[in-house]
Amino acid sequence: EVQLVESGGGLVQTGGSLRLSCAASGFPFSDRYMDWVRQAPGKGLEWVGRIRKKVNGYTTEYAASVKGRSTISRDDSKNSLYLQMSSLEIEDTAVYYCASTSQSDYSYSGYWGQGTLVTVSS
Amino acid sequence: AIRMTQSPSSLSASTGDRVTITCRASQDIRGYLVWYQQKPGKAPKLLISAASTLQSGVPSRFSGSGSGTDFSLTISSLQSEDFATYYCQQYLDYPLTFGGGTKVEIK
Numbered sequence: 001e002v003q004l005v006e007s008g009g010g011l012v013q014t015g016g017s018l019r020l021s022c023a024a025s026g027f028p029f030s031d032r033y034m035d036w037v038r039q040a041p042g043k044g045l046e047w048v049g050r051i052r053k054k055v056n057g058y059t060t061e062y063a064a065s066v067k068g069r070s071t072i073s074r075d076d077s078k079n080s081l082y083l084q085m086s087s088l089e090i091e092d093t094a095v096y097y098c099a100s101t102s103q104s105d106y107s108y109s110g111y112w113g114q115g116t117l118v119t120v121s122s
Numbered sequence: 123a124i125r126m127t128q129s130p131s132s133l134s135a136s137t138g139d140r141v142t143i144t145c146r147a148s149q150d151i152r153g154y155l156v157w158y159q160q161k162p163g164k165a166p167k168l169l170i171s172a173a174s175t176l177q178s179g180v181p182s183r184f185s186g187s188g189s190g191t192d193f194s195l196t197i198s199s200l201q202s203e204d205f206a207t208y209y210c211q212q213y214l215d216y217p218l219t220f221g222g223g224t225k226v227e228i229k
Contacts, residue, residue, distance in 0.1 A: 035218075037166075045158075045166065045209055047218040061216045064123070097165055108156045108213045112165035 002026040002111040004098050009116030016088050016120075022081040022098030022113055030054065030076035033101040035109050036083045038094035048072075048083070048096070053103070065091075088120045124148050124212050128221030134229040139200045143224045145193045145210035154214035157186055157195045160223075161206045169208075170195065200226070 008020040022034075033056075036048040049062040051072045060072050071084040081098050095117050099109030125148035135141050145155065153173040158166035168177050170186035173193055183198040197204055205228055210221040 044223045045160075045211070045220045047211075047220065050216075050218075063217045105216075106154060106213060108168070108171060108211065108218075109166075110168055110171075112167075114165055 002100065004100065004111060004113030006096060006098050006113045006116035009096065009118045011119045011121060012088055014089060014120055014122045017084070017086040018088065018118060020083040020085075020096055020098075020116060020118070022083075024079045024081065024098075024100065027100060027111070029079040029100075031103060033103065033105075033107055034072075034074060034081045035099045035101055036072060036081075037097045037099055037109060037112075038092075039097070039115075040091070040094045043094075046094075050101070051081070052105075085118075088118075090120050090122065092118060093120045094118060123217050124151060124215055124219050126210055126212055126219050126221040128208075128210055128224050130224060131222060132225040132227060134227045135200050136229045137200055137202055141197045141200050141204075141226060143195045143208055143210075143226075145188075145195070145221050147191045147193075147212055150190050151212045151214040153189050154212055155186075155188070155193050156211050156213065157184075158209045158211065159204075159206045160209065166209065197226075 003025045005023045049072045069087045073082045095115040097115045098113045100111045101107035127146045155173045157170040160166040174186045207223045207225045
């Protein structure tokens with residue numbers, strides 16, 4: 001059974017930083033691209049970014065809204081995905097989901113975690 | 123970025139009704155479109171990939187169609203468990219983008 005469990009959310013002040021984690025199990029994590037997607041309270045879904053797998057150099061893609069202040073990384077030995085965010089703004093308040101995709105750029109989020117809430121406050 | 127426009131943003135329907143949600147892309151995305159269902163407080167669930175491929179375990183009352191810029195999700199006979207918000211997403215190009223969502227409510 002595929003499981004994705006996010007952690008690391010909480011209350012942070014504007015301008016601060018946060019590192020979210022996602023523990024994966026039940027599928028070949030190292031062989032999958034992985035996504036982060038967020039959802040502000042009462043709003044729609046927003047794709048945050050993606051990390052490719054080792055053979056693709058662990059390269060990343062980001063949404064314009066987080067590019068330059070976010071870093072997605074992974075540790076295949078721990079089946080874990082990370083999202084480091086800095087210079088946090090009120091607008092970054094959201095539930096953050098990690099999601100597994102497949103093995104190419106033409107892929108979508110097939111399995112999702114339950115999400116972790118990040119609240120940015122002044 | 124490719125803009126995804128869903129309509130309507132909300133609708134009220136009764137159990138047993140046929141419901142259609144549309145999604146329009148700002149440029150040709152061929153068939154690189156998925157549909158998700160989300161219930162309050164839950165993560166999105168993948169319903170349909172590649173515009174029309176029903177995921178395993180998803181009831182056959184759900185169907186997807188379209189190619190290019192115009193797509194639709196149809197629920198042939200709405201059931202109580204289908205009241206939720208539905209999102210389309212294109213995965214042809216980065217940044218991946220979602221439609222604004224369609225909330226299906228009980229009439």
